[in-house]
Amino acid sequence: MAQNVAPPPATRPCSGQSCDACVVRDHAICADLNDDDRDALSRIGRRVTLQAGQTVMWEGDDSTVVANVIEGTLKLATSTGDGREQIVGVVYAADFIGRPFGTRTPHSVTALTDARLCLFPRGAFDGFAMHHGELQHRLLQRTLDDLDRTRDWMLLLGRKTAREKVATFLLDMGRRLRADADGVIDLPLSRQQIADILGTTIETVSRQMTDMKRTGVIDLVGRRGVRLVDRQALEALAEAG
Amino acid sequence: MAQNVAPPPATRPCSGQSCDACVVRDHAICADLNDDDRDALSRIGRRVTLQAGQTVMWEGDDSTVVANVIEGTLKLATSTGDGREQIVGVVYAADFIGRPFGTRTPHSVTALTDARLCLFPRGAFDGFAMHHGELQHRLLQRTLDDLDRTRDWMLLLGRKTAREKVATFLLDMGRRLRADADGVIDLPLSRQQIADILGTTIETVSRQMTDMKRTGVIDLVGRRGVRLVDRQALEALAEAG
DNA sequence: TCTCGTTTTTGACAGGGATCAAGGCATAAG
DNA sequence: CTTATGCCTTGATCCCTGTCAAAAACGAGA
Numbered sequence: 284m285a286q287n288v289a290p291p292p293a294t295r296p297c298s299g300q301s302c303d304a305c306v307v308r309d310h311a312i313c314a315d316l317n318d319d320d321r322d323a324l325s326r327i328g329r330r331v332t333l334q335a336g337q338t339v340m341w342e343g344d345d346s347t348v349v350a351n352v353i354e355g356t357l358k359l360a361t362s363t364g365d366g367r368e369q370i371v372g373v374v375y376a377a378d379f380i381g382r383p384f385g386t387r388t389p390h391s392v393t394a395l396t397d398a399r400l401c402l403f404p405r406g407a408f409d410g411f412a413m414h415h416g417e418l419q420h421r422l423l424q425r426t427l428d429d430l431d432r433t434r435d436w437m438l439l440l441g442r443k444t445a446r447e448k449v450a451t452f453l454l455d456m457g458r459r460l461r462a463d464a465d466g467v468i469d470l471p472l473s474r475q476q477i478a479d480i481l482g483t484t485i486e487t488v489s490r491q492m493t494d495m496k497r498t499g500v501i502d503l504v505g506r507r508g509v510r511l512v513d514r515q516a517l518e519a520l521a522e523a524g
Numbered sequence: 525m526a527q528n529v530a531p532p533p534a535t536r537p538c539s540g541q542s543c544d545a546c547v548v549r550d551h552a553i554c555a556d557l558n559d560d561d562r563d564a565l566s567r568i569g570r571r572v573t574l575q576a577g578q579t580v581m582w583e584g585d586d587s588t589v590v591a592n593v594i595e596g597t598l599k600l601a602t603s604t605g606d607g608r609e610q611i612v613g614v615v616y617a618a619d620f621i622g623r624p625f626g627t628r629t630p631h632s633v634t635a636l637t638d639a640r641l642c643l644f645p646r647g648a649f650d651g652f653a654m655h656h657g658e659l660q661h662r663l664l665q666r667t668l669d670d671l672d673r674t675r676d677w678m679l680l681l682g683r684k685t686a687r688e689k690v691a692t693f694l695l696d697m698g699r700r701l702r703a704d705a706d707g708v709i710d711l712p713l714s715r716q717q718i719a720d721i722l723g724t725t726i727e728t729v730s731r732q733m734t735d736m737k738r739t740g741v742i743d744l745v746g747r748r749g750v751r752l753v754d755r756q757a758l759e760a761l762a763e764a765g
Numbered sequence: 766t767c768t769c770g771t772t773t774t775t776g777a778c779a780g781g782g783a784t785c786a787a788g789g790c791a792t793a794a795g
Numbered sequence: 796c797t798t799a800t801g802c803c804t805t806g807a808t809c810c811c812t813g814t815c816a817a818a819a820a821c822g823a824g825a
Contacts, residue, residue: 361676364763367683371675382672384665389672416657423664424625430671431623431630434612435602437674440681441723442608445812474773482682484813489774506772506821522605686782715803728782730804747791747802 305401310377311351312425315417324411324418328403333357333394340381340392349381349408355398356471360479361390370480372433373472375459379425383409395471440482448481449491450520453501457511467508495520546642551618552592553666556658565652565659569644574598574635581622581633590622590649596639597712601720602631611721613674614713616700620666624650636712681723689722690732691761694742698752708749736761 302308302325313321333339333355340348342361352374359372359380371390374380380392383405412418439451462468470477478485492509495501500517502510511517543549543566554562574580574596581589583602593615600613600621612631615621621633624646653659680692703709711718719726733750736742741758743751752758 359675361679363679363683369679369682371678382668385668385672390675413661416660419657419660419664420625420654423660423667426664426667426671427623427625430667430674431626433671433674433678434600434631437612437678437681437723438602438604438610440678441610442604482678485773486775486814487812490812493774725783726803727784727805731782734804 305353307351307353307377311401312379312418312421313351315421316415320415324403324415325401327407327411328401331400331402333398333400335394335396335398338391338393339400340388342388342391344388346382346386346388346405348402349379349383349405350400350402352376352378352380353399353401356395357398358393358395358472358476359390360393368479369482370476372429373480379422381405383412383422395476445481445483445487446491446494447521447523448483449477449488449495450517452477452481453495453509453511454514454517454521456509457514462510465504466510467502467504468510470507470509473506546594548592548594548618552642553620553659553662554592556662557656561656565644565656566642568648568652569642572641572643574639574641576635576637576639579632579634580641581629583629583632585629587623587627587629587646589643590620590624590646591641591643593617593619593621594640594642597636598639599634599636599713599717600631601634609720610723611717613670614721620663622646624653624663636717686722686724686728687732687735688762688764689724690718690729690736691758693718693722694736694750694752695755695758695762697750698755703751706745707751708743708745709751711748711750714747 302313302321305311308314308321313324316324328350330353331350339350339357340346354376357374357380358370359374360368360370362368373395374392380400382388412422439448443451456468456470460468460471472480474485474488478488481488492501492503495517496503498516500511500513500520502512504510543554543562546552549555549562554565557565569591571594572591580591580598581587595617598615598621599611600615601609601611603609614636615633621641623629653663680689684692697709697711701709701712713721715726715729719729722729733742733744736758737744739757741752741754741761743753745751
């Protein structure tokens, strides 16, 4: 389903395995914990590997687990009764997923690429967090940032045209993802998923991208590759069609 | 601009004025503080009264204040360079507004009705919160809830039809606002503001409401009044047009 | 290199909602 | 009670996007 890096070794508990080598330890919510506390937290959790396409949590389910993303990209989504889907967030390495301090999972979480998580039972995590203000503070900061970003996205969904939506999306990916030597970004999303983020259809996304390619603003290479040739023009398109 | 209750006495510091009589003290984020701490917090803040239409914070401004809403309804909004506006949230009594632990105000805050706030300088509030875990926990809970609700709203903006949007909106107002003896809800929003919440136009909102009135699902009384005659039918409309 | 299945692009068409423009009603003022 | 002033509603028209359908391109595997 995705053209990704080879999956990591296996699923095993964090306990007995140090966080020292963790690549996201300085960026995840555990960054402010001292070594002892971080060890204590790691003993609650375990490493889990996911394959692209796997769903970790379903909308409406009981909230039983939360997790740090160690590696990979995942989507958060909700859908209507008749199957229309809206992606409400995309999370990357070091991000936090799940609903702490609440009983219901508000949206599904699905891996877009192969991914690794540091997974905690929610109850245990909540208990730990209640006694560790640094952790809650970090979580609060992150949640406030998420809320700001989410509200910004509402402007896109409610008020922007298809062209503005696609341009905004591409700039956003350009900011979040690293381009290769040729300046090409490898999108972790299919056209359908892009449409589900932007609240449009796959055909509209495709047409807008083709137009932008024709006018030289971007370049499309293969299915998932994009080069942002003229960022300034793209920014203009993102603002007012 | 609005047909509301008479404005309260005046602007005066909370200091010297007890929180004992505060109508939202059991529901706002200060609910879990003990009496001493709550007094200390109240000494940081001051009461402010707003008239309908007044803006407290502007999008992009430095984040200098945060506040509890004591009474009234306010909107949070962002807009594009060319003036299209999207309302990203509506806040009621006991809700919290402003951006703690951050330097930038992400969206404007404007009173929809006359309102009263308990206003804090952000720096002082942040400092206080850093030493009071209960407060941060409460704020975290509230922010997580806001995020869940906001993401739900993305589904409406991105995937629902005009009819579904209006039906969902009316049900939401029915849940949040109390109807009078005749079952009539007094909307705190104009048609334009409703359109700005739903990501449509004033004409579309008007047409949808008129249709629903014609089919007997709702009843319109005056400019701001609505009676939800058939909630079940409304719920059906909210789900699939 | 060729084939097959999937994803993406392209085309034709239509419909929902935006836009433009009056007209009708509440609400407030005289 | 009468007159203004904005809202709100209604009407006519257009166009952006969604929908349906098919061709093309890509990438995986033989």
